C-alpha cells in the first residue's frame with residue numbers, strides 16, 4: 004500500500020499529525036506501506052487541486068487540514084473551526100458518516116486528537132510520543148507558560164515550531180516529519196539543518212526587541228508602538244508582553260507588503276481580566292478579528308489615518324483597562 008498524507012504545511016501541529024499517523028499506519032495497519040507527504044495551504048479556489056491520485060492503490064489521508072468531499076479521502080482528522088469550506092461540504096460530512104473521518108472543533112490540537120483516536124480505533128501505542136503530543140497541544144493552543152517562553156522559544160519544541168513555520172525547503176520538510184517519527188525533540192533541534200536556519204531568525208527577533216525597547220510605551224495599561232518606518236518588520240504579537248508583562252492591551256502600527264497594519268491585542272496571560280471586545284472595536288474601523296485579538300489593514304499611504312485610528316483605539320482600551328483595575 005502507498006499512502007499519500009496531506010497535511011497542514013508550515014505548522015508544527017500539521018507536521019506532528021502527519022508523523023503520528025504514518026507511524027500508526029506502519030505499526031498497526033501495514034508495516035510495508037510506503038508514504039509520501041504533501042503540504043497543504045489554505046487559500047481561495049480549489050486547494051485540493053491535484054491532491055488526489057487516480058491510482059486505486061494509493062490511500063489518501065488528510066490531517067490538520069480542511070475537509071474534502073472527494074470519495075478518495077480514506078482518512079481525515081481535523082479540529083479547525085473552518086474545516087468546511089461550504090455548507091454542502093459540512094452536509095456531506097454529516098450524511099456520509101464515514102467511519103475513518105474524525106472531526107472535533109473543540110480539540111486544542113490535531114496531534115492529540117489524532118493520537119487519541121488512533122489509540123482507541125487501532126490500538127496505537129502513543130506513550131513513546133507523549134512529549135511530542137504534549138508540546139503540539141501546547142503550541143497549537145498557544146498555551147505558552149509566559150511571554151518569555153513564547154518570545155525566546157528556547158525549548159527544543161519551540162525552536163522546531165519556529166523552524167517549521169519558516170522552512171520552505173521541500174526535502175527538509177520530509178526529513179523533519181521522518182525525524183519526528185524516530186528521534187527526540189532535543190535531538191532534532193540540535194541538528195545543523197535546524198540551527199543554521201534559526202540563526203537569522205534569532206537575529207531578527209533581537210532586532211524587534213531592541214526597537215520595541217526604544218519605542219514601545221506602556222501608559223494606563225495599554226502598550227503602544229509604531230514601527231511603520233521599518234519596512235516589513237514583523238512584530239510577534241507576544242513581544243510587547245515580554246517587555247511589559249502587566250499590560251492589559253497592545254496597539255501597534257507596522258508596515259507589511261502592500262499595507263499599513265494596525266494590530267490590536269489583549270494580554271493572553273490575563274484573559275480573565277479582558278472586558279473590551281477587540282473584534283467589535285476593530286470592526287468600527289473596517290477591521291476585524293476575534294474578541295481577544297484583531298487588526299485593521301490600511302493602504303501603505305494611509306499612515307496618518309492609521310495613526311489617528313490607533314490613538315482612538317488606545318484611548319478606548321485605556322478606559323477599559325482603568326475599569327479592569
Ligand SMILES: [Mn+2]
Nearest residue numbers: 016067113143
Ligand atoms: Mn492544528
